[in-house]
Structure formats: structure tokens, C-alpha cells
Amino acid sequence: xxxxxxxxxxxxxxxxxxxxxLSGKRTISxxxxxxxLAAIEKLGYSPHxxxxxxxxxxxxxxxxxxxxxxxxxxxxxxxxVAAVVTTARTFEQDVLLLTQDDVGGIERVVSQxxxxxxxxxDIEAKDPRIPLLAKLGKPxxxxxxxxxxxxxxxxxxxxxxxxxxxxxxxxxxxxxxxALIGSPQASLERHATYADRxxxxxxxxxxxxxxxxxxxxxxxxxxxxxxxxxxxxTGPDAATGLVVHNEFLLPMLRDTLATMGLKIPGDLSVxxxxxxxxxxxxxxxxxxxxxxxxxxxxxxxEMVMERLHAEKPAEVRLIVPTLVQRATxxxxxxGQAVDGAGH
Amino acid sequence: xxxxxxxxxxxxxxxxxxxxxLSGKRTISxxxxxxxLAAIEKLGYSPHxxxxxxxxxxxxxxxxxxxxxxxxxxxxxxxxVAAVVTTARTFEQDVLLLTQDDVGGIERVVSQxxxxxxxxxDIEAKDPRIPLLAKLGKPxxxxxxxxxxxxxxxxxxxxxxxxxxxxxxxxxxxxxxxALIGSPQASLERHATYADRxxxxxxxxxxxxxxxxxxxxxxxxxxxxxxxxxxxxTGPDAATGLVVHNEFLLPMLRDTLATMGLKIPGDLSVxxxxxxxxxxxxxxxxxxxxxxxxxxxxxxxEMVMERLHAEKPAEVRLIVPTLVQRATxxxxxxGQAVDGAGH
DNA sequence: CTGTTAGCGCATTCAC
DNA sequence: GTGAATGCGCTAACAG
Numbered sequence: 240x241x242x243x244x245x246x247x248x249x250x251x252x253x254x255x256x257x258x259x260x261l262s263g264k265r266t267i268s269x270x271x272x273x274x275x276l277a278a279i280e281k282l283g284y285s286p287h288x289x290x291x292x293x294x295x296x297x298x299x300x301x302x303x304x305x306x307x308x309x310x311x312x313x314x315x316x317x318x319x320v321a322a323v324v325t326t327a328r329t330f331e332q333d334v335l336l337l338t339q340d341d342v343g344g345i346e347r348v349v350s351q352x353x354x355x356x357x358x359x360x361d362i363e364a365k366d367p368r369i370p371l372l373a374k375l376g377k378p379x380x381x382x383x384x385x386x387x388x389x390x391x392x393x394x395x396x397x398x399x400x401x402x403x404x405x406x407x408x409x410x411x412x413x414x415x416x417x418a419l420i421g422s423p424q425a426s427l428e429r430h431a432t433y434a435d436r437x438x439x440x441x442x443x444x445x446x447x448x449x450x451x452x453x454x455x456x457x458x459x460x461x462x463x464x465x466x467x468x469x470x471x472x473t474g475p476d477a478a479t480g481l482v483v484h485n486e487f488l489l490p491m492l493r494d495t496l497a498t499m500g501l502k503i504p505g506d507l508s509v510x511x512x513x514x515x516x517x518x519x520x521x522x523x524x525x526x527x528x529x530x531x532x533x534x535x536x537x538x539x540x541e542m543v544m545e546r547l548h549a550e551k552p553a554e555v556r557l558i559v560p561t562l563v564q565r566a567t568x569x570x571x572x573x574g575q576a577v578d579g580a581g582h
Numbered sequence: 583x584x585x586x587x588x589x590x591x592x593x594x595x596x597x598x599x600x601x602x603x604l605s606g607k608r609t610i611s612x613x614x615x616x617x618x619l620a621a622i623e624k625l626g627y628s629p630h631x632x633x634x635x636x637x638x639x640x641x642x643x644x645x646x647x648x649x650x651x652x653x654x655x656x657x658x659x660x661x662x663v664a665a666v667v668t669t670a671r672t673f674e675q676d677v678l679l680l681t682q683d684d685v686g687g688i689e690r691v692v693s694q695x696x697x698x699x700x701x702x703x704d705i706e707a708k709d710p711r712i713p714l715l716a717k718l719g720k721p722x723x724x725x726x727x728x729x730x731x732x733x734x735x736x737x738x739x740x741x742x743x744x745x746x747x748x749x750x751x752x753x754x755x756x757x758x759x760x761a762l763i764g765s766p767q768a769s770l771e772r773h774a775t776y777a778d779r780x781x782x783x784x785x786x787x788x789x790x791x792x793x794x795x796x797x798x799x800x801x802x803x804x805x806x807x808x809x810x811x812x813x814x815x816t817g818p819d820a821a822t823g824l825v826v827h828n829e830f831l832l833p834m835l836r837d838t839l840a841t842m843g844l845k846i847p848g849d850l851s852v853x854x855x856x857x858x859x860x861x862x863x864x865x866x867x868x869x870x871x872x873x874x875x876x877x878x879x880x881x882x883x884e885m886v887m888e889r890l891h892a893e894k895p896a897e898v899r900l901i902v903p904t905l906v907q908r909a910t911x912x913x914x915x916x917g918q919a920v921d922g923a924g925h
Numbered sequence: 926c927t928g929t930t931a932g933c934g935c936a937t938t939c940a941c
Numbered sequence: 942g943t944g945a946a947t948g949c950g951c952t953a954a955c956a957g
Contacts, residue, residue, distance in 0.1 A: 242949090242950055242951085243950060243951060244950075244951095252927075252928085253927070253928045253929070254928090254929095254950090254951075254952095255927080255928065255929080255930090255951095255952080255953080256926095256927060256928075257951095258951065258952060258953085259927090259952095259953095262952080264952090264953085265926080265927090266926070267926075267927085268926060268927090271926085271927080283693075285690070285693040285694050286694060286950080286951075287636065287694060287695050287949085287950050287951075288632075288635070288641070288694040288695055288696045289631075289632045289633070289634075289635025289636040289641060289695060289949085289950080289951095290632070290636045290933090290949070290950035290951045290952090291632075291950080291951055291952080292631070292632030292635070292933095292951095293630065293632040293633045293635075293636050293933045293934065293935085293949090293950080293951070293952090294932085294933055294950075294951040294952040294953080295933085295951075295952055295953090296933075296952095298631070298632060300678070300696075303679070307660060307663075307664045313656045313657045313659075313660045314656045314657075316656075316660065317650060317656045317659065317660070320650075320679070321650045321681065324679055324680075324681050324684075325681070328684065328687075333678050333679075333680075333691065333696060334678065334679045335643070335676055335677065335678050335679070336646070336663070336667055336676075336677045336678070336679045337667075337676075338664065338667050338668070341667075341671065344671075347628070348676065350626075350628040351628050351629060351630060351631040352630050352631055352632060353631045353643075353676060460833070460865050461833060461834075461837060461865065462865050490803070490804060490833075490834065491804075491833065491834065491837075494804060494834070494837060494838075494841075495837075498837075522803050522804065522805050585933090585934055585935085586934065586935060587934075587935095595943075595944080596943070596944040596945070597934090597935075597936090597944090597945095598935095598936080598937075598938095598943075598944065598945080598946095599942090599943060599944075600935095601935065601936060601937080602936095602937095602943090604935095605936080607936090607937090608942085608943095609942070610942070610943085611942060611943090614942080614943080629934080629935070630933085630934050630935075632933085632934080632935095633933070633934035633935045633936090633949090634934080634935060634936080635935095635949095636933090636934080636935075636936095636948095636949050636950065636951085637934075637935040637936045637937080637948080637949055638935075638936060638937095638949090639936095639949075
């Protein structure tokens with residue numbers, strides 16, 4: 240409840256001195272500085288965010304637009320959110336939550352100067368919000384890369400590259416028939432950028448490698464998984480190498496395969512494209528390309544902050560994927576390789 | 583960028599008139615009102631949040647403290663968050679996100695008047711943050727009921743009652759040996775209030791019904807589930823009625839039981855205590871006590887808002903549970919009933 | 926190195 | 942029913 244004026248009086252200085260002690264925007268002698276700090280301590284002073292926002296034209300709040308859809312993996316969303324909040328705090332910013340479906344929300348918080356900048360998650364290829372965002376003229380960063388970013392910066396995991404190195408890994412192990420189990424149909428249909436890119440990266444790499452492939456979407460249920468596996472990894476054209484980009488299915492995958500009489504990696508090598516924690520903390524040590532949700536969230540905030548003070552051209556930052564081989568991939572057996580090669 | 587002054591000038595009135603048109607705090611003639619509204623429209627005016635906060639001493643922002651732990655179910659957290667944000671918007675409030683582990687965050691946003699009130703999730707029985715929160719003197723609501731709420735209002739699902747009606751349902755079906763599979767050990771150890779209450783409600787109801795029971799925690803992995811089931815529902819003392827309070831395990835439960843040669847509800851009746859969507863949208867139609875995350879979140883915001891303007895005594899609001907019988911519970915077979923009764 | 930001062934945009938009390 | 946004037950608490954020139 241104490242104001243800056245109270246502090247100034249208590250310390251026997253002027254308000255601007257107090258202000259400068261706090262902001263560090265000009266040099267203050269150690270003596271007066273200490274007196275000010277003592278007064279602040281004694282009075283339990285803390286600055287009023289609204290007053291500061293009014294005078295400085297900065298609210299120290301970032302807006303974060305999160306999806307609350309059923310078809311996006313909430314644990315991944317939470318990881319992004321955690322990364323964004325944590326990183327924002329290192330810049331002394333708080334985070335205001337906006338939901339995807341609150342259509343007017345973005346415009347509102349910008350025009351009322353509630354936020355200094357925005358981070359938007361779950362971008363679609365032709366996302367109608369992007370031109371709107373661009374018009375508002377506040378620093379913003381998209382997590383995901385749309386077809387046209389309208390001059391807004393983007394950051395994302397390089398999902399296409401993730402698919403490619405997964406395929407390459409399986410090829411090196413001698414597999415000649417590959418399959419991809421992707422995101423739920425709904426994600427593909429609305430062209431969530433990650434879903435599209437995983438698939439095209441997979442298909443391109445398979446074609447480049449000259450091998451047979453099949454890919455399909457899969458809902459996050461055990462029934463859908465069983466059906467997908469039935470189609471992809473059994474029968475005469477069975478794939479021996481599988482890429483899975485649906486972290487929700489991973490916990491069920493081994494059991495479902497076991498039911499079908501298939502062993503990992505004996506009968507089937509599996510590469511997971513999944514958030515770091517899912518890939519490693521699971522009971523199965525998946526060979527995986529980890530989606531570093533934390534790095535992406537951090538990068539997004541850093542990019543916004545860079546554009547808060549100074550003009551800076553838009554950029555697209557792609558986080559380079561790494562594949563870590565664990566227990567779920569192995570060399571194709573001779574039979575498998577011959578099978579595939581003979582096709 | 584237009585200010586209230588610009589609007590006033592454009593409409594040929596004074597700023598106070600514009601202010602009152604906006605706030606409705608005094609009557610304005612239809613004529614001037616329309617002129618003001620036209621000017622607002624024409625200039626694309628929107629009020630500056632900081633200025634408003636400074637003058638009115640209200641920020642129109644609520645703080646929401648969310649857990650980002652590994653052992654809480656993120657999808658439930660997201661449902662709460664969605665409900666809180668949605669409800670807050672109906673009160674013209676935005677939501678600022680604070681993380682559980684940002685210790686000083688709560689105090690900071692309160693003392694800087696960043697938020698008007700707080701909602702705190704994932705309360706523990708003896709939560710050290712509660713006395714701190716109480717001292718800050720801002721309207722606040724806890725989602726969860728601690729041992730001592732220090733005069734702060736609480737809202738929660740009545741987990742104990744949820745357990746009791748689950749037990750009663752199984753008793754009515756003739757089951758005489760019941761088991762509970764609860765939250766992960768970590769939740770119990772830190773005395774998350776829901777974990778404690780589910781267990782004690784279960785045990786009390788079993789004792790009251792005079793039946794055998796066993797309960798245990800269970801990690802959210804298929805291995806842990808198999809182990810728990812092995813212990814609880816096989817062998818001579820096998821339970822025939824099971825209550826599961828771990829939504830993460832539900833997707834695996836039927837398959838795991840099938841592997842053990844047990845059918846639902848033929849060999850084992852199962853009641854799930856789970857968020858609404860998990861219980862009904864799953865491939866298995868669980869007999870369930872639904873946790874209405876949305877209702878709880880909404881109630882929390884409403885309770886904060888009620889305390890924003892007027893003083894109002896603290897209250898504890900418990901959301902009454904309802905059990906919906908679906909496909910996973912049935913009458914105990916004669917053999918089961920006799921077995922149990924003969925014990 | 927420090928003080929003085931003029932706003933930032935809005936809410937509200939008083940006067941009419 | 943409307944306008945003028947003051948202050949909310951802070952920042953950042955400007956002036957020493």
C-alpha cells in the first residue's frame with residue numbers, strides 16, 4: 240500500500256531517485272541507493288503494476304494463446320505452457336492465458352494494452368488468426384509454421400526433419416518396408432502444421448530411400464491402434480520399421496503388439512516422435528526423436544522479448560531434431576530385408 | 583491508440599461523459615450516448631487497461647495457480663483451467679497464469695496489484711502457501727479443502743462422498759470384497775486432498791457396510807497396474823468390486839484384465855472416479871462417478887467474484903457427486919456373494 | 926549524481 | 942443530465 244512517494248519521503252530523496260534505484264536506468268550513489276532500499280524494505284513497498292504500465296507503456300505481461308481441443312495432447316501443451324511461463328519470468332514478464340476459441344480475446348488484450356506481446360500455439364497451415372494478429376502490430380511469435388506467416392516470427396520443431404532422420408535410421412538398420420502412425424485424423428484435417436510435416440517428411444524420405452511405405456492417421460484409443468497395426472504391420476506387405484507420432488498411443492503400443500504376437504525390436508523396429516518425457520520416462524525405452532517442448536517454448540518467449548524493445552525482422556527458427564537409439568530398434572532380420580528387397 | 587479524450591472531443595462532450603457511457607454508472611441521455619458510441623466506433627477506441635487499473639484500483643485480472651507436477655493428471659488440470667478462463671471472461675476478467683513452484687509469484691502479483699483475486703489449484707492437506715495467501719488479504723478461493731483454510735473459501739468435488747456412493751453401489755449389487763486403486767503414491771505422500779479423501783471415504787464406507795476391502799496407490803503405468811490387479815483381484819481373497827481413481831489407468835484397464843483372464847463385469851465390477859470426458863468418451867462405457875472439473879472451476883471463479891466487491895464470509899462448497907451406472911458393473915454372481923459372505 | 930515537473934489515460938467528486 | 946477539475950502511482954524528460 241505504500242507508494243513511491245512514501246518511500247521517497249522516508250529516504251529523504253525525490254521520487255525519481257527511487258524510480259531510478261528500482262529501474263537502474265541511471266547511476267545512483269551507493270549511499271542514497273542504500274537509504275532508498277532500506278526505506279523500501281521498511282515500508283514493504285512494491286510498485287503498482289497499473290501505474291507503471293500507464294507511465295511506461297509496458298505491462299510486463301505476455302499473452303499466451305493455448306489450444307484446449309480434445310485432439311491435441313494436453314501434456315505437451317502443459318509442457319509448452321510451463322516453458323513459456325518459466326522463461327517469461329526470467330524476463331520479469333507474467334503470462335496471461337487466452338484460449339484458442341476466444342476469438343476476440345487477442346484483439347482485446349492488445350488494444351487495451353493488457354499485454355506487451357503474444358505467443359500463439361497450435362498454428363494451422365492457413366490459420367485465419369494470423370492476418371489479424373499481424374494487423375495488431377504487437378510483437379508476436381507463432382509456435383508452428385503456417386503457409387503464410389504474414390511477417391510474424393515462427394518457431395517450431397523441425398518435424399519434417401524428425402521424420403526424415405527416423406526413416407534414415409530405419410533404413411540404415413536394413414528395413415525396407417516402413418510405416419507411419421500419425422496424429423489423430425482431426426489434427427490432419429485442420430492441417431495442424433506438425434501433423435502435415437511429419438507425414439510429408441516421412442513420405443519424402445521413404446521415396447528418396449526407394450522403399451515401400453504406408454502412413455495413416457490414428458485416433459488415440461487402443462481400438463484404433465490395433466486396427467492401424469493390423470493394417471500396417473501384419474500380412475504379406477507388413478512393415479518391419481514403424482514411426483509413431485502420437486505420444487498417447489505409446490503406453491499401449493507394446494502390449495497391443497504383444498497381443499498380436501509381435502516383438503520389439505525382433506519383429507518390428509519402432510521409432511517414436513514424442514515429447515522428451517514420454518519417450519524416456521515410459522516403461523519402454525523408446526528409440527525416439529524427442530520433441531523438446533521446453534526449448535521451443537523458451538525460444539518463443541526469447542523471440543518475443545527481442546522484438547519488444549527494438550525492431551527486428553521476422554525470422555523462422557526451426558529446432559533441429561536428434562534421434563536417440565534405445566531399445567526399440569534393431570537390424571532387420573535377413574528374412575525381413577530379403578522380403579522387402581524382393582518386393 | 584485513441585484515448586478517452588479523443589473520443590470526448592470527437593463526440594463534443596467531456597471525458598467524464600464518455601466514462602459514464604462506458605461504465606453505465608449514471609444515466610446518460612440517449613442522444614449523447616449514441617454520439618459517444620459513434621465516436622468510439624469511428625476512432626476504434628478501447629480503454630487502456632493500465633490507466634483503468636490505476637484509477638479504479640482494479641486490474642480485471644485473476645491469478646490462477648496451477649500445478650505442473652508429473653503426478654497430477656494434466657488433462658484434468660486443463661479442464662479446470664479452461665473452466666476458469668471461460669468463467670472469468672463472463673465477468674470481464676482475464677486470467678494470469680502462475681505456477682505452483684514460483685514461490686514468490688503469488689505475493690508479487692498481489693502486492694503489485696497485478697491481480698484482483700486468486701484461484702489456487704491442487705491444494706495439499708497442510709499447504710504452506712495457505713497462511714501466506716491469507717495474509718495477503720486479496721479475495722482467493724482454493725480448489726481443494728485443506729486441514730486449515732485460514733479463513734479462505736474452498737471449493738471441491740466431494741471425493742469422500744464419491745467413494746462412498748461407489749462402495750454403496752457395489753454393495754447393492756451384492757459384492758462383498760472391494761478394492762480401491764488410487765492415485766500414484768506421490769499424490770498420497772504429499773497429501774493431495776483428493777487422494778486422501780478418496781481413500782478414507784472408501785475405507786469408511788466399506789467398514790460401515792461390514793465388508794472386506796483393500797486399497798492401494800498405483801503409478802500410472804501398465805506394469806504398476808498389472809501388479810496392483812494381481813494383488814487385489816486374483817487369488818483366494820480376490821475382490822469382485824473395484825473402484826479406480828486414476829483416470830490414466832482406465833485406458834489400459836480392460837486389456838490388462840483381459841490378459842489376466844478376467845471379464846468386466848462378469849468377473850469384476852468396476853466403478854471409475856474420473857473426469858467426465860474420460861469416463862464417457864472412452865471406448866469402454868465405465869460406470870462412473872464423474873469429476874465435474876468444469877463445474878468446480880466455474881464455482882471457484884464465481885466465489886472469487888462474489889468477494890471482489892463486497893465482504894462475504896468464507897465458505898466451503900462441496901460439489902455433490904453422482905454415480906452413473908453404465909456397462910462395467912453388475913450383480914455379484916452367487917459364488918462371489920457366498921464367497922464374500924462366508925469369509 | 927540528484928531534484929523538479931509534466932504527463933500517461935481514466936474514474937470520480939463537485940459544481941452546474 | 943453534463944462538464945471541469947483532481948488524483949491514482951509511476952516514468953522520463955529537463956534542469957541543475
